[in-house]
Amino acid sequence: MPNVVKGSKQERMIVVPHRPIRRLVIGAAIGLCVLVSTVGGAYYGFTRGVDAQSAELMARGELDAMLQAVSAENEELRRRIALAQREGEVDQRAAQEVSGELNALQHRLAELESDVQYYRQVVSEQTGSTGLMISRFDLTPTDKANTKRYKLVLRQQDADGDTYLEGRVNVTLAGRQSGQLKRLALREVSSEQDEDAIRLRFKYFQNVEGEIVVPDGFVPEKIEISAVAEAPVAKRVDQEFEWGK
DSSP: OOOOOTTOOOOOOOOOOOOHHHHHHHHHHHHHHHHHHHHHHHHHHHHTSOOHHHHHHHHTTHHHHHHHHHHHHHHHHHHHHHHHHHHTOSOHHHHHHHHHHHHHHHHHHHHHHHHHHHHHHHHHOOOSOOEEEEEEEEEEEOSSTTEEEEEEEEEEETOOSSOOEEEEEEEEEEEEETTEEEEEEHHHHOTTOOSSEEEEEESSEEEEEEEEEOOTTEEEEEEEEEEEEEESSOEEEEEEEEOOO
């Protein structure tokens, strides 16, 4: 029997499984999350109204470097998951959870890469026109009933990097309800918006994005966009996009 000093504090010991690869996988997943968040944060400010400093950041290629780091971390995470699964050191449920997170991060990474490429092209492109334009509008399905995600990009053509474009944009969901034509303002179907007219202020471009939830009984047909620039050049742009299936 081991000697125990009377009155000494006895520490309780807990035995836990030693799973180094599992910790590596989880650590890699966390690292990938941080990298994706870093890239997302870097281009978020850029898309909300690009300023000269952000444009310089793009020109220096720092976003390229971050994207390469994310891609490398992504591949390393995939390798570690495969290794852990082969050695049986990650139970099936944990592996599924990590794989699910990986798939979500890969999807987000692909979106970021596409957006960064598009924004870089916008900054470097020379056009013969000036003023406000609707550069891009996307509608993508979600896993929620009667819900689509929207993304509108408004652009200042021939931007000099110093002058702000100011104005407003109205987005309307047009369709039918009970056989009658009906138009719904974006704020009525999207929780991300609380005003009919969305204010614009940017040097290169500005994003407007969120989710549209279609009310019961309403059959959507198209999206109507009306954008007005007040400065530096007064201009109005109207465009329609089919809702699709």
